[in-house]
Amino acid sequence: MKIAVIKYNSGNVQSVKYALQRIGVTAEVTDDAATIQMSDKVIFPGVGHAGPAMSYLKEKGLDKIIVSLKQPVLGICLGMQLMCSHSAEGDTACLGIFDSEIKLFGSSAFKVPQVGWNNIYDYRSVLFDGLHEGDFVYTVNSYYAALSAYTVAKTDYIFPRSAIWLFWRTLQQLSIWSSILEEV
Amino acid sequence: MLTKRIIPCLDIKDGRTVKGINFENIRDAGDPVELAMLYSLQGADELVFLDITATVEKRKTMVELVKRIAFHINIPFTVGGGISSVDDVAVLLQHGADKIAVNTAAFKDRALIRELGNAFGSQCVVLAIDTKKEADGEWYVYLNGGRTRTGTKATDWAKQAVDEGAGEILLTSMNNDGTKNGFALDITATLSGALPVPVIASGGAGTLLHFKEVFQTANADAALAAGVFHFMEIEIPRLKQYLSQQKIPVRS
Numbered sequence: 001m002k003i004a005v006i007k008y009n010s011g012n013v014q015s016v017k018y019a020l021q022r023i024g025v026t027a028e029v030t031d032d033a034a035t036i037q038m039s040d041k042v043i044f045p046g047v048g049h050a051g052p053a054m055s056y057l058k059e060k061g062l063d064k065i066i067v068s069l070k071q072p073v074l075g076i077c078l079g080m081q082l083m084c085s086h087s088a089e090g091d092t093a094c095l096g097i098f099d100s101e102i103k104l105f106g107s108s109a110f111k112v113p114q115v116g117w118n119n120i121y122d123y124r125s126v127l128f129d130g131l132h133e134g135d136f137v138y139t140v141n142s143y144y145a146a147l148s149a150y151t152v153a154k155t156d157y158i159f160p161r162s163a164i165w166l167f168w169r170t171l172q173q174l175s176i177w178s179s180i181l182e183e184v
Numbered sequence: 185m186l187t188k189r190i191i192p193c194l195d196i197k198d199g200r201t202v203k204g205i206n207f208e209n210i211r212d213a214g215d216p217v218e219l220a221m222l223y224s225l226q227g228a229d230e231l232v233f234l235d236i237t238a239t240v241e242k243r244k245t246m247v248e249l250v251k252r253i254a255f256h257i258n259i260p261f262t263v264g265g266g267i268s269s270v271d272d273v274a275v276l277l278q279h280g281a282d283k284i285a286v287n288t289a290a291f292k293d294r295a296l297i298r299e300l301g302n303a304f305g306s307q308c309v310v311l312a313i314d315t316k317k318e319a320d321g322e323w324y325v326y327l328n329g330g331r332t333r334t335g336t337k338a339t340d341w342a343k344q345a346v347d348e349g350a351g352e353i354l355l356t357s358m359n360n361d362g363t364k365n366g367f368a369l370d371i372t373a374t375l376s377g378a379l380p381v382p383v384i385a386s387g388g389a390g391t392l393l394h395f396k397e398v399f400q401t402a403n404a405d406a407a408l409a410a411g412v413f414h415f416m417e418i419e420i421p422r423l424k425q426y427l428s429q430q431k432i433p434v435r436s
Contacts, residue, residue: 014280018255047282049305078305089305111405113307113351115382117229117435118186136187136435138229138260140283140307142351157186 003027004039006066006079008048008056016045016076031056033065042069046077050102050143051090053082067095077141084145098150102143105157113142114157124152187433188399189229189406190420191384192413194219196235196265199249203411205362207314207330213414217252223413224257226420229435231257232354232408234285234312235265236329243272247279254280264312264354268296270303277304285310285354288327290345291334301349310384311350313338315371316358323357323371330358339374346381353379354408357387362411364390372402384408392418392426399432 003020005013005027013029020027020043027043028035036042044066057063066073066083075083082094087102094102105112117136137155194201194216201219204210213219220231233253235246243266250263263276264285273284284304290296290311300309314330315323315338323338342353355375357368365388372385382405385398389409398404412418424434 014251014278015254015261015282018280019258021255022258047277047304047308049302052303090302111382112380113382114186115307115352115405116186116189139186140260140351142305142307 001025001041002039003041003043004036005029005043005045006036006062007031008053008060008062013045016043031060031062033061036062036065037069039071041071042066042073044073044075044079044082046079047140048078049089050078050081050087050092050094053078054092054094057082057095063095067097081143081145087143089143098145098148100145100148102145104143105141110157113140115140118155118157120153120155122154128153185433187229187435188404188427189384190227190395190423190427190434191230191232191406191408192219192223192228192420193232193234193386193408193410194253195410196233196246196249197237199245201414202236203362203414207358207361209362213411216249217256219414220253221256223420224259227424227435228259228420229406230260230262232262232285233264233281235263237265247275250276250281251279262310264310268293270299273300273304273308277308283308283310283352285312287312287314288332290350291325291327291336291341294344294348297345297348297350301351306349306351309350310352310354311342311345312354312356313342314356314358317368317371323368326358338371339378342375342379346379350381352382352384354384354386356408360388361386363388364412366390366394367398367402367404367407369397369402372398372404376403376405382406389418392423395423395427396430396432399427400430 007029081102083097084094084100084102085096088104118139119134120137121133201213201216202210203213254261260282262283263281267286268289314326317323325334325336325338325341360368367385367388376383384406385404386408389412395407398407427434
């Protein structure tokens with residue numbers, strides 16, 4: 001199985017690559033359109049700033065490629081955010097696969113970015129098979145994406161009913177896993 | 185619920201983990217890769233790696249060590265020491281760092297934090313501040329591993345750095361470092377209350393109670409320690425069990 005990890009010069013791609021290696025999977029970190037298109041699965045990693053990340057994708061022509069992929073694509077953190085329509089980070093137009101806006105956390109009573117381990121719950125996907133309700137994930141985010149019909153798990157930060165949602169669904173045969181948050 | 189973080193710190197000198205007292209009297213504390221793996225397995229929430237003798241010549245060796253550690257752990261990994269440019273950070277991220285910490289270079293070059301935030305996002309940029317309480321009762325910023333005094337107050341520098349885009353503050357009290365007499369609760373509480381970003385308290389951990397105090401009294405978001413973990417005076421699973429009993433939310 002060939003896995004491509006999209007290189008866009010700001011993701012902590014190596015961290016993802018090592019995680020895959022630890023479970024016996026070799027992945028190629030690449031910004032080559034053909035390699036990404038021909039891989040069985042694609043990971044779109046995180047850590048970065050929306051503006052420079054989108055510029056890099058456009059420069060390499062990857063903005064057009066990512067939206068046309070048919071194989072499963074896993075977006076992590078910024079990778080997920082870039083799949084939405086717009087990010088408040090640098091007022092950036094994103095890929096628009098999901099009709100959702102990325103917003104800045106607004107609260108004077110809570111720390112932003114949210115940094116640390118938080119629970120996720122209310123799973124609605126086979127992606128979470130093997131996880132327990134309330135298991136911990138590490139989050140470092142100043143921005144969040146709006147709740148949508150694609151969400152399949154949630155977590156709380158700032159507002160009592162706020163939730164980060166992870167989502168997995170087929171959209172133009174494109175499977176995407178992501179984390180997303182909004183005040184309900 | 186967002187949990188409080190326990191962060192072991194590896195101070196690295198010439199490829200070995202070291203530990204000092206009040207930033208002096210440095211002694212060997214073991215192999216960094218072995219320690220990193222142990223802490224990751226024990227449930228540490230993050231790992232911080234500070235190259236305390238970072239120089240241009242030694243940078244390559246350090247990058248190799250970062251790579252080896254990152255490969256073996258499955259918790260977020262912050263790397264600091266001698267970072268002074270966007271290129272330095274890009275190399276570290278490419279070798280497995282998840283966040284980076286800047287200190288002296290950010291103080292001297294006020295544009296650095298903003299450049300790093302714009303390139304990698306604020307969430308990637310940790311500002312490390314070494315601070316000392318002086319006779320006048322004020323906390324001042326020190327640079328170059330505590331060797332150079334500035335006349336700037338820690339609170340002023342922290343606020344300015346956050347305005348520039350620092351996503352987190354790693355606050356080390358030089359007065360408390362290595363003493364095992366507890367964290368500097370006053371300056372930790374002041375910064376945690378004044379800043380919109382998380383504050384990691386560092387310096388002085390000696391007992392389980394010290395961790396409770398820094399979370400409950402000083403409102404730290406995370407507590408960093410080195411010696412008590414390296415020399416197995418406190419084990420992370422026991423610490424977390426204790427904090428949980430004290431109603432402090434921690435990752436189990």
